[in-house]
Amino acid sequence: MPKDGSVVRLDGQGKPLWLVLELTYRCPLKCPWCSNPVDYARDETAELSTAEWKRVLREGRELGALQLGFTGGEPLLRDDLEELVADARALGYYTNLITSGVGLSEARLSALKAAGLNQIQLSLQSSERELTDTLVGARAHDLKVKVAHMIKAHGFPMVLNVPVFRQNIGQVEDILRLAEEIGVDYLEFANIQYYNWAMVNRDELLPTREQLQAAERAVQAARERLGDRMTIYFVIPDYYEGRPKACMNGWGSIHLTIAPDGVAMPCQEARVIEGLEFPSIRDNSLAWLWNESPTFQKFRGDEWMSPTCRSCDEKEKDFGGCRCQAFLLTGDAANTDPACSRSPHHHLIAEAIAKAHAPGRRIQPLVLRNDRNSRLLGEGSGTGGGCGAAGRADLAVAVVEPSDV
Amino acid sequence: MNDSAVSPPAAGERYALNPMYLFRWEPTQDAHVLLYPEGIVKLNQTAGDIIERCDGKRTVAELVAELQQRYPGDEERVAEGVYTFLEVFRAKGWIRRQA
Numbered sequence: 001m002p003k004d005g006s007v008v009r010l011d012g013q014g015k016p017l018w019l020v021l022e023l024t025y026r027c028p029l030k031c032p033w034c035s036n037p038v039d040y041a042r043d044e045t046a047e048l049s050t051a052e053w054k055r056v057l058r059e060g061r062e063l064g065a066l067q068l069g070f071t072g073g074e075p076l077l078r079d080d081l082e083e084l085v086a087d088a089r090a091l092g093y094y095t096n097l098i099t100s101g102v103g104l105s106e107a108r109l110s111a112l113k114a115a116g117l118n119q120i121q122l123s124l125q126s127s128e129r130e131l132t133d134t135l136v137g138a139r140a141h142d143l144k145v146k147v148a149h150m151i152k153a154h155g156f157p158m159v160l161n162v163p164v165f166r167q168n169i170g171q172v173e174d175i176l177r178l179a180e181e182i183g184v185d186y187l188e189f190a191n192i193q194y195y196n197w198a199m200v201n202r203d204e205l206l207p208t209r210e211q212l213q214a215a216e217r218a219v220q221a222a223r224e225r226l227g228d229r230m231t232i233y234f235v236i237p238d239y240y241e242g243r244p245k246a247c248m249n250g251w252g253s254i255h256l257t258i259a260p261d262g263v264a265m266p267c268q269e270a271r272v273i274e275g276l277e278f279p280s281i282r283d284n285s286l287a288w289l290w291n292e293s294p295t296f297q298k299f300r301g302d303e304w305m306s307p308t309c310r311s312c313d314e315k316e317k318d319f320g321g322c323r324c325q326a327f328l329l330t331g332d333a334a335n336t337d338p339a340c341s342r343s344p345h346h347h348l349i350a351e352a353i354a355k356a357h358a359p360g361r362r363i364q365p366l367v368l369r370n371d372r373n374s375r376l377l378g379e380g381s382g383t384g385g386g387c388g389a390a391g392r393a394d395l396a397v398a399v400v401e402p403s404d405v
Numbered sequence: 406m407n408d409s410a411v412s413p414p415a416a417g418e419r420y421a422l423n424p425m426y427l428f429r430w431e432p433t434q435d436a437h438v439l440l441y442p443e444g445i446v447k448l449n450q451t452a453g454d455i456i457e458r459c460d461g462k463r464t465v466a467e468l469v470a471e472l473q474q475r476y477p478g479d480e481e482r483v484a485e486g487v488y489t490f491l492e493v494f495r496a497k498g499w500i501r502r503q504a
Binding site: 017 | 429
């Protein structure tokens with residue numbers, strides 16, 4: 001590729017460039033790596049109304065938000081989705097629908113197109129029907145493949161998102177072939193991040209280093225073969241990286257997520273961190289929540305950092321990693337992310353890997369995400385939380401400023 | 406579509422925005438931006454000037470002439486810059502050569 005000017009990380013200049021709306025926690029699938037809170041079923045608070053979501057959209061644009069994600073749960077379960085998409089487009093957002101595909105009929109695709117939806121991210125878990133259906137706890141595979149073709153037929157740019165774990169990591173080549181046949185524009189292999197339901201099932205889901213290396217080789221070969229035809233992302237699991245992910249580009253830096261009940265969060269799973277308050281847009285303006293609320297200010301800058309991070313020459317690069325992971329594994333969200341080899345807690349990662357692959361380990365059934373399990377898990381202490389989209393955001397957001405002509 | 410190996414831009418060719426991308430002025434950034442699935446590119450003024458003119462109708466020669474008018478002074482340097490940027494933008498997949 002020819003050389004261009006400087007490519008630097010977009011810091012957002014204090015603006016929440018990415019607004020993610022979790023329209024609902026309801027979902028027809030039962031994925032055991034779901035990033036929704038494990039105790040989602042305990043929360044009886046009503047979902048935001050159409051009018052309340054529209055207020056979020058309006059105030060988000062005033063704060064400078066550009067990218068908008070409609071997610072869930074399954075956002076198609078909201079029958080005001082098309083109305084919200086139309087509203088968002090009129091306000092000037094680039095609108096992304098993040099869906100399981102269940103419920104995406106020809107009629108809804110037409111309506112979403114008419115509403116101005118910009119792109120669709122569809123999840124697929126396997127190249128094999130039996131495995132997909134077992135993993136998601138529903139007959140979904142054939143439907144997903146059919147929906148993928150429908151999305152392309154309606155002219156949407158499409159991201160095929162494949163969460164990667166031990167059960168499907170050997171299928172990378174088959175999934176690539178399937179994506180090629182569908183005509184996918186972006187294929188994202190996202191090694192799952194271990195929070196929430198994935199944390200509950202970590203021993204069963206975590207792949208080995210050898211499996212990862214084989215998958216990466218397959219992706220590299222496909223990139224060479226396919227060239228410009230398909231963009232392939234491979235989001236590496238931080239457990240094997242030695243350095244933490246630049247989670248959310250930094251806490252309260254460019255990401256703003258609104259939960260179904262209107263709670264504002266710096267990432268989709270920040271609620272897992274105990275001791276933080278999570279006020280709702282029902283009681284506050286979005287501007288106050290983003291700019292002023294103690295939770296959003298908590299881990300901005302570097303004053304909160306442990307000495308390990310504050311003195312580190314890479315702190316501008318990864319911001320100390322993920323606050324949720326630091327909390328989940330060490331009990332203190334201000335600690336260095338244990339995924340970092342410089343963390344005094346890094347041994348926890350090695351131990352988790354060893355535990356998941358111990359010889360003679362007794363295999364446990366996957367704990368599916370459903371209301372019953374949610375209530376059971378919700379009775380225990382807080383579990384969960386994660387930054388599922390973390391890796392990608394870091395890849396995709398950049399300011400390109402070629403030197404002047 | 407896989408044209409990364411083909412020749413650099415030529416005067417008679419036409420370029421158009423890749424339909425995957427949304428190009429527009431963004432007041433909160435005081436800049437042109439390219440928006441695409443889960444991504445944002447903020448463009449500086451000259452990059453915006455060039456992409457704005459990749460409409461599939463103008464030839465590269467016409468585009469160069471317009472930019473030379475807009476940035477008078479060193480015509481050769483402007484032309485060189487436009488050719489370089491078109492090649493970069495095409496390699497990034499933002500614009501496509503029209504058949």
